[in-house]
Amino acid sequence: MTVKTLKTDDGFEFRDLNKNGRLDPYEDPRRPIEERVEDLLSQMTxxxxxxxxxxxxxxxxxxxxxxxxxxxxxxxxxxxxxxxxxxxxxxxxxxxxxxxxxxxxxxxxxxxxxxxxxxxxxxxxxxxxxxxxxxxxxxxxxxxxxxxxxxxxxxxxxxxxxxxxxxxxxxxxxxxxxxxxxxxxxxxxxxxxxxxxxxxxxxxxxxxxxxxxxxxxxxxxxxxxxxxxxxxxxxxxxxxxxxxxxxxxxxxxxxxxxxxxxxxxxxxxxxxxxxxxxxxxxxxxxxxxxxxxxxxxxxxxxxxxxxxxxxxxxxxxxxxxxxxxxxxxxxxxxxxxxxxxxxxxxxxxxxxxxxxxxxxxxxxxxxxxxxxxxxxxxxxxxxxxxxxxxxxxxxxxxxxxxxxxxxxxxxxxxxxxVGKPEFRAAGEQAQRKAFVLLKNSEHILPLQKRPGLKIYIENIAPEAAREYGDVVSSPAEADIAILRLQAPYEQRDGMFLERLFHTGDLSFPEAEKQRILSVLKQVPTVVDIFLDRPAVIPEIAEHSAALLANFGANDRALLDVVFGHAAPEGKLPFELPSSMEAVLKQKPDVPYDSESPLFPFGFGLSY
Missing domain, CATH: 3.20.20.300 (Glycoside hydrolase, family 3, N-terminal domain)
Incomplete structure (x- = not known):
């Protein structure tokens, strides 16, 4: 390091920041901070x-x-x-x-x-x-x-x-x-x-x-x-x-x-x-x-x-x-x-x-x-x-x-x-607890792990899902489907950084919505959606067997919640509107004011 540590006549060691060979007030931690500030400020160009x-x-x-x-x-x-x-x-x-x-x-x-x-x-x-x-x-x-x-x-x-x-x-x-x-x-x-x-x-x-x-x-x-x-x-x-x-x-x-x-x-x-x-x-x-x-x-x-x-x-x-x-x-x-x-x-x-x-x-x-x-x-x-x-x-x-x-x-x-085990464990536990259970038809969740369970997955790592059942390649083959979705947004043209901002329409494009619904109608489906902002999903909510929302959670956290190794404890921190028409009518400075929200602020079920 370039700064020398010097000693005063009475043996006090200090860092000679301005390299002038003496103890200036701003270098002396024994002095009040305000004195140190004023001394240094007086020396600045x-x-x-x-x-x-x-x-x-x-x-x-x-x-x-x-x-x-x-x-x-x-x-x-x-x-x-x-x-x-x-x-x-x-x-x-x-x-x-x-x-x-x-x-x-x-x-x-x-x-x-x-x-x-x-x-x-x-x-x-x-x-x-x-x-x-x-x-x-x-x-x-x-x-x-x-x-x-x-x-x-x-x-x-x-x-x-x-x-x-x-x-x-x-x-x-x-x-x-x-x-x-x-x-x-x-x-x-x-x-x-x-x-x-x-x-x-x-x-x-x-x-x-x-x-x-x-x-x-x-x-x-x-x-x-x-x-x-x-x-x-x-x-x-x-x-x-x-x-x-x-x-x-x-x-x-x-x-x-x-x-x-x-x-x-x-x-x-x-x-x-x-x-x-x-x-x-x-x-x-x-x-x-x-x-x-x-x-x-x-x-x-x-x-x-x-x-x-x-x-x-x-x-x-x-x-x-x-x-x-x-x-x-x-x-x-x-x-x-x-x-x-x-x-x-x-x-x-x-x-x-x-x-x-x-x-x-x-x-x-x-x-x-x-x-x-x-x-x-x-x-x-x-x-x-x-x-x-x-x-x-x-x-x-x-x-x-x-x-x-x-x-x-x-x-x-x-x-x-940084990232020591107890810190990581606390973060993992919080990921699991923060899930919000929005729908649980006939108490399908938590699922029971059993031999031969055939699971269709989307946007989940197969190696994680295989710990709970046999991963199959189509909904038609499955006993249960688990889909991970991202809240929809409009992809903007422009610079790369602009495309990172998820903005615009809160509903899925029609083709993608129909694709998702086709899975939901073939097999009982657990839908998990990452809500980095609200989403308009009335049809998905209607046809899913269970609906979860997450706010940042890895695949194993989701599967632990789905199969009952952890329980969702979250409540919605914002409402989910029922339609884009309701979104357009709400006032941007007023909280939870959209008409007939699909799920209101504070909603959340539990096991």
Whole structure:
């Protein structure tokens, strides 16, 4: 490592971060954090302050070495970001095995120590413990314990389990150096077509509030400290009421609407997050339409929301980081990924940055252009004192997390923590419990395992099914069929990332629906459907012998539930509409308001 450990005359050892041979106040862990913050801030140049205001994506090589190659999601070499642009906050994307990831983290911290002040790096991450694999929303990481999606945790409505999950995830994050969780996502899923429902706790504000409080306690503890992972709770002031259910990652989804006059309802989970002590907040991309006294610009540029609502009404003094990519366009997959500057598209990059800072944000996510801030200050458009307000918050967080005192992790220990057997077992148990039993005609479930049972399967690994019976190739040969389905969605054209968002119609295309029904009419069939958002399935519900919903579960978890080795305990965290007509008539900001739902919010049978 590049930083020397020195001793004072009275024998106190300290890390000489700025390499000047003496103990500066910010290097002294015995001093109050506020003193350390002010001492370090007084030594920082404009360029060093500007670098702190940016957090962007970073990758690693498979062997854990630093990534210098330029790619779509990693547009700047690591050494340039750390030593050239003086950035020290990064959102890690694909990672490798735990030991190599921890070694990469330590190499990155060593690189940061080569800068003038030795400010350590803070690594953040999107969710990694469930089943989604969308680089713009959440990532699946094989080494970590695997749990249901957050919507599945909500189906169990068990705050103690949620806190246990968050504590396990915290330990696994810490082992590889991740110190900020870019979650929980506490938007209310009041528009059933929205593509990001699986990352939420559903459409009910009270249920979500219970979940978020437990989640934050598990990651942060009672207060942020050296064993914490700080939570960046999102997306303030609630990103669920999307017009037509489209997502504001893309221009056609930029508008957020409130025809039910229900804006305040979407704030309730955030009130629970503030009470639990969330360290950070992320506003969403959407621009609100038709609200009194709120400008119709994206929330990250919105002073009425960031300063008026978040800072003044709620008194939040933590870090506010924008969602990713508000300032500049990006090249991805051969497409131009437009900056999500909704409502201020006409402004220049500098003007967008100024408006966001004026609104009250502290940091720009998914951007790596600190020179823009330097230019704004040097031209007199922003006073340097405005940067100091945000840099104080960012430095305070690093000190609270203990990064200045020891930024390194034990790479040798990481494999024994990440994905250890008891963590995996807890995730497996949660997968099984979170199933929702929606129909069980003549109590067909649980099935009885018996010799010679002939099973027809779809989307289930044959080796798993063979543990319970003889797998046959057609419904006509079978005694029972077990189908695993994915909630339907419209496949969008466009860039690869756009196709990862499941959006649009909630019903199966007619040809696929008829194919499924033909199986259901030939043989008693257990249907299991992965609900990453609601589905319109009245005919499937009618003709199935049994109907299960899951929110992220592997094949063995399903089969254990079907054959009675585990029992489904979940309740629907959102309603399942009876038709697309009912979906089109419901109000996107109002919970469980579709006409005559097929299955209402909170529904769930048991064995």
């Amino acid at each position: 404009l360029e060093e302050k500007a670098g702190m205001l940016f957090q962007t994506m970073i990758g690693m090589n498979p062997d854990g070495t630093l990534k210098e190659a330029v790619e779509d999601m990693n547009p700047v070499p690591t050494s340039e970001m750390v030593k050239g642009r003086l950035m020290n906050h990064f959102n890690v994307l694909a990672i490798t095995d735990p030991k190599s990831t921890a070694e990469w983290h330590n190499r990155l911290q060593a690189l940061a120590e080569e800068t003038r002040l030795g400010i350590p790096v803070t690594i953040s991450s999107d969710p990694r413990h469930a089943f989604s694999n969308n680089p713009l929303a959440s990532l699946m990481t094989q080494s970590f314990s695997q749990w249901p999606e957050p919507i599945g945790l909500a189906a169990l409505d068990n705050p103690e389990l949620v806190q246990r999950f968050a504590d396990i995830a915290r330990q696994e994050y810490l082992a590889v150096g991740i110190r900020v969780a870019l979650h929980p996502q506490i938007d209310l899923a009041t528009e059933p077509r929205w593509s990001r429902i699986s990352g939420t706790f559903g459409e009910d504000a009270e249920l979500t509030s219970r979940m978020v409080a437990a989640y934050i306690r598990g990651f942060q503890g009672e207060e942020v400290g050296p064993e914490s992972v700080a939570c960046m709770t999102k997306h303030f002031p609630g990103g669920g009421p999307q017009k037509d259910g489209e997502d504001p990652h893309f221009s056609y989804g930029k508008d957020q609407v409130y025809p039910g006059n229900n804006f305040e309802y979407h704030l309730k989970p955030f009130e629970a997050a503030f009470k639990a002590g969330t360290s950070q907040i992320m506003p969403y991309y959407g621009r609100p339409l038709g609200l009194d006294n709120i400008e119709e610009v994206g929330f990250g540029f919105n002073k009425d929301v960031i300063t008026g609502l978040l800072r003044e009404r709620y008194g939040f003094d933590g870090i506010v980081c924008t969602d990713w990519g508000l300032l500049t366009d990006a090249q991805m997959d051969g497409f131009v990924f437009e900056a999500r500057a909704w409502g201020v598209e006409h402004l220049s990059t500098e003007e967008r940055a100024k408006k966001a800072l004026d609104a009250g944000v502290d940091q720009f996510g998914g951007e790596a252009c600190p020179e823009v801030i330097v230019k704004l200050v040097r031209s007199g458009q922003i006073p340097e004192s405005r940067l100091d307000v945000s840099v104080r918050r960012l430095l305070r967080e690093k000190f609270r997390l203990g990064l200045f005192d020891n930024p390194y992790v034990d790479a040798e220990a990481a494999p024994s923590i």
